[in-house]
Amino acid sequence: MQTMSLNHINPIQWQQILADAVSDPAMLLERLQLPANMLDSMIAAHDSFSLRVPEPYLQRITPGDVNDPLLLQVLPQPQEQLEVKGYVTDPLDERSSNQQQGLIHKYRGRVLLIVSGGCAINCRYCFRRHFPYGDNQLGGAQWQQLLDYLKQDNSIQEVIFSGGDPLATTDQRLASMVSDLEEIPHLKRLRLHTRLPVVIPQRVTPELTQLLQNSRLQTVVVTHINHPQELDDSLIAALKELRNATDQLLNQSVLLKGINDQGEILCQLSEALFDAGVLPYYLHLLDPVAGASHFKISETTAKNLVGQMCDSLPGYLVPKLVKELAGATAKVPIMPILKNNGQSIS
Numbered sequence: 001m002q003t004m005s006l007n008h009i010n011p012i013q014w015q016q017i018l019a020d021a022v023s024d025p026a027m028l029l030e031r032l033q034l035p036a037n038m039l040d041s042m043i044a045a046h047d048s049f050s051l052r053v054p055e056p057y058l059q060r061i062t063p064g065d066v067n068d069p070l071l072l073q074v075l076p077q078p079q080e081q082l083e084v085k086g087y088v089t090d091p092l093d094e095r096s097s098n099q100q101q102g103l104i105h106k107y108r109g110r111v112l113l114i115v116s117g118g119c120a121i122n123c124r125y126c127f128r129r130h131f132p133y134g135d136n137q138l139g140g141a142q143w144q145q146l147l148d149y150l151k152q153d154n155s156i157q158e159v160i161f162s163g164g165d166p167l168a169t170t171d172q173r174l175a176s177m178v179s180d181l182e183e184i185p186h187l188k189r190l191r192l193h194t195r196l197p198v199v200i201p202q203r204v205t206p207e208l209t210q211l212l213q214n215s216r217l218q219t220v221v222v223t224h225i226n227h228p229q230e231l232d233d234s235l236i237a238a239l240k241e242l243r244n245a246t247d248q249l250l251n252q253s254v255l256l257k258g259i260n261d262q263g264e265i266l267c268q269l270s271e272a273l274f275d276a277g278v279l280p281y282y283l284h285l286l287d288p289v290a291g292a293s294h295f296k297i298s299e300t301t302a303k304n305l306v307g308q309m310c311d312s313l314p315g316y317l318v319p320k321l322v323k324e325l326a327g328a329t330a331k332v333p334i335m336p337i338l339k340n341n342g343q344s345i346s
């Protein structure tokens with residue numbers, strides 16, 4: 001597939017694209033040539049978790065197709081208002097691991113920092129859609145406290161920048177944070193979990209790639225791509241630049257009903273990721289967050305889907321199927337159902 005270089009792009013451009021993201025449901029319908037009478041069914045969900053879609057992502061959605069797999073990830077729907085047993089606002093009980101403002105420390109050896117509460121896109125299935133970002137802002141005083149926390153615990157080897165989306169913050173701020181972290185001798189790795197370059201490929205600026213390339217910390221970037229249609233030429237070019245700048249470029253996806261719940265689509269996604277220099281890493285079962293129950297796929301279906309991937313792909317292209325459980329000390333692996341085990345995959 002043909003790719004394009006991002007080097008010519010003004011680094012400020014991504015911030016303008018971010019600011020111009022579509023956040024008006026009526027405008028979304030008009031831009032995508034969808035029936036105007038869908039508007040009423042979108043309003044209640046939009047009021048509780050607002051619509052947000054940046055232009056480069058919008059351009060990958062097929063106009064007029066109400067079932068487009070990218071549209072369904074961002075479209076506010078009435079099912080979000082249903083109260084479903086077991087679906088809660090904090091499905092991973094992160095509040096009990098939120099030891100300090102902006103910090104989640106639940107797994108041994110690594111901590112997660114809420115670098116930014118903002119995202120470039122609002123994914124309807126997001127497990128942090130109710131997260132109290134307002135209580136977790138990392139101002140100057142909180143950052144110093146957090147550095148003290150990291151310095152005092154030399155079992156911590158890895159810092160994960162998360163959010164929201166950590167790349168919603170400026171390269172200048174990221175550089176300052178990374179520089180402070182590099183001074184803590186026991187830290188070895190910096191990991192970034194981000195969807196921003198996926199939805200705004202222009203976010204992969206020369207400043208960002210240089211920061212990743214020049215850090216004394218090993219760097220791992222984990223993107224979040226759910227469907228092969230998300231991988232257009234501009235994203236492929238951005239991923240190749242990230243790949244050259246990092247020690248590891250991995251992807252995690254969420255299994256979503258009506259979006260990527262077919263073995264063939266998941267295989268195409270793995271192939272397309274690898275073509276772009278990205279290794280499929282995790283395939284997550286949906287976290288039971290309030291408002292997202294309509295995306296749920298049963299564990300048995302998920303096992304069968306990954307079994308189909310095992311039958312079709314080399315092992316390194318099959319992501320680990322996992323679920324997160326509140327209170328668990330790691331993600332919980334789920335074994336696929338294989339055809340040659342004599343078990344049905346229908």
Ligand code: SF4
Nearest residue numbers: 119122123126164195
């Ligand atoms: S980009 Fe990530 S954190 Fe932001 S809404 Fe989507 S899934 Fe949630």
